[in-house]
Amino acid sequence: MASSMKAKAPTPALSRRAVLAGAAGLTFAIGTGGIAEVARATASPGRGALNPSAWLSIASDGTIAIVFPSTEMGQGSSTALPLILAEELDADWDDVRVEQLNRDDRSFGNPIFGNVLYTAGSTGVYGYFDSLRKAGAQARRMLMHIAADHWAVPLASLTTEPSAVVHAESGRRLSYGEIAALPYADLAVPEVAEEDLKPRSEYRLIGQSVPRLDIPAKSTGSETYVIDVRLHGMLYAAVLRAPVEDETPTSLDDGEARAVDGVVDIVTLPDGIAVVAETLEAAFAGRDLLTVEWSEAAPARRFDSAADLAAYAKAAGNQGHQATKWRSSGDAATAIGQAERVLEAEYLSDYAYHAQLEPMAAVAAVDPDGKGAEVWAGTQTQSWTMRTITEVLGTTPDRVRLNMMTMGGSFGRRTALRQEYVRDALLTSKALGKPVKVVWTREDDIKQGWFRPAAAQRMRAGLTAEGRLTGWHHRVATPSVIAYFNPLRWEQVDPSDIISMRGSESGFYKLEHMLAEHVITDRGARVAPWRAIGASYTSFAAEAFMDELAEAAGSDPLDFRLKLLEHNPRGRKLLETVVEMADWTKRSPSSGLGLSFAGYGASMAAGIAEVQLDESSGEISVSRFWAAVDAGLIVAPDNALAQIEGGIIFGLSSALKERITIVNGEVEQNNYYDYEILRAHEVPEIALHLQDSDGPPTGVGEVGTPMVAAAVANGFHSLTGRRLRHLPFTRDRVRAALT
Amino acid sequence: MTAFRVNGEAVVSRAAPDTALLWVLREHLALTGTKFGCGAGMCGACTVHVDGEPVYSCLTALSDVAGMEVTTIEGLSPDGSHPLQRAWVAEQVPQCGYCQSGQIMRAAALLKENPNPSRAEIRDTMSANLCRCGTYNRIFRAVERAAEEA
């Protein structure tokens, strides 16, 4: 089953494959190697008419349905991925309908994640780029074969134009829909080699800023998120969850809650109490009236963000403390040992919360036998949502009808192996025998958040007397995120944690002798991936420290970096471009410019922040931000700009404001009033440059974020001569740095 | 029983008078374009107009709107062609989209009161609404575009 949207016309997200029912045509199964199988769809009505594993269907009415294997959380890949296939298919974009993949079908999972259906890490476009292009090209070739056979002309005499095969010599033309309806026996999959694919100069969809398909519905309020799902006879559940991880209810007085008009039942869950009611307001009102005593034995009672960070700092600074190598080259220890000057600095960062605007929610309608269900969920992974459901119900995927909904932001929040919000909807629906919608409040979402981990980082580097960098050592003391949010994955990668460590490799520079290592500390909160993962703090430390080194070397921060980029002309170009954009050499007494060069994976970004300071309050503001970005081939340029700008604002918001604190295992923050995120009047003017590149696409969803915190810290230094080494740069910390 | 009007139609709600207007709109009347983000007047995702004024429907009790006219994103224009909605598409504003109904309703109230707002006035007014995806600069441009085209 699939929800769909049609190019250029908003369609309710929950509409079904109706357009294809009853139309004959061709269906294609796709795998990582391109098209795996072709089948002929029959003209019988209903969903069964189509091969359920079809990733691409061409109906006789000309409709081209392309399955979207990721999930949509705002990043725009529900337009960008189908567009790649449509380009090679030479489809008329107006004929394309996009269908959400609603199964855990690993035959076309994300190759970057071992074919698990997992939408994260800016991997959608680059992970699927080759297979989608190849599949599109093979399908096009196949349509040409059928046409050649029908007209009895050589294949080589045919060309295509959008959604049609053309025989120029005779002036004949068949639309893709007409071809799909032709009887044709040989459905062998044609071979297509890389050199048969379109050269970039012939692209007419890729690189053209084709409007996003989801924007009309998102401008009229008609997009449907999971929190909007309403079913006949549906009940609502609000869950009072343990204030501290792993505590359980020991006593419950639910008399008052049950007396609330509309409350139907109270269901005890493994770690909480669900109030189930006929209305959402009754469920919330009932929950407020519960009296629950909780166990007080869980180890998480000892979680204390201040003490934990101090312990991380100690572990980072104690070079004898065991650490796991993340990346290295040469011999950093010897190089630093022999250096004429050694610099060392400690960088800290607090927990950060996703703050996605849609609070967690899920809807489940469990079958009467308790072994099957229809589920509506907005998550970043069909695979782990399906796994959660089958585990909770003790059932198999064939009993599950899953509806993957577009998300009101996610930024890593909905990635975990076990999804407690989905579980709670299933358990309450099963208990009541009715469909149930679980809705979290903002307070639930923060108190029960899974955060970017706190981290302490110890930077050490050696310089020659002339100020040349000789050795680089980056020690990150932070828990393993993977070990917590996905223990299955941890079994495969232990002890290498890309979520905790990404960015600390400083891979864009030539660092002859470098070592980045992970001091895996005890976890002091629920932790999860968070936009740009480790790079949001490792690049802060690395790029702020780079400025400290430049200063010690008596060198301009730009020149110091350029010297380390002689082998990386694309990176150099970014720095040269951004300093020109920002007029780097022009200085003003009222603002400071800070430079930073970071990125995400193979995507690089150079940024400059213009920083202002209100000295009495300690409030920092950033009035302008310039960035030059190289993310390889850009499939959807306008959306790439939006993503990068969003990533910069996300980075700035977290650098200036965002901080979760934990005392006795309880999260102290409650809502957007004490976990503030950047508001409209605080956003800088942002100027972006996308560098032309002949490289493959490398992702735009996160590349904007990592550079930002260091750019602000470096701008603060150029304004005040002081360093900021603890994220976020709260007023207290800024004032402390000034004294 | 509370009688009021929503998007031009008379409605009578049997919800308790202290029920948040947000729940009445979303869950009782199926007008889910208005979103729940915080329930605390902090995010603006729930912004609707009551007798033309922008309010946080999460902090507005049903009884507060008795006899009044409530306009939601669904009622802003019959077919999504309000100048702001056209501008939102032209500027490709939404990312996740979750905040955008509230943003558009906030902006619509601004333009009604001040058809030609300055950039500073737009920034100031729109600071009542959060966007975690960071679409703010596009929102500013879209409001300006709508003001020009209206």
Ligand code: FES
């Ligand atoms: S939900 Fe009303 S202001 Fe956030």
Ligand code: FES
């Ligand atoms: S578009 Fe996602 S919160 Fe604004």
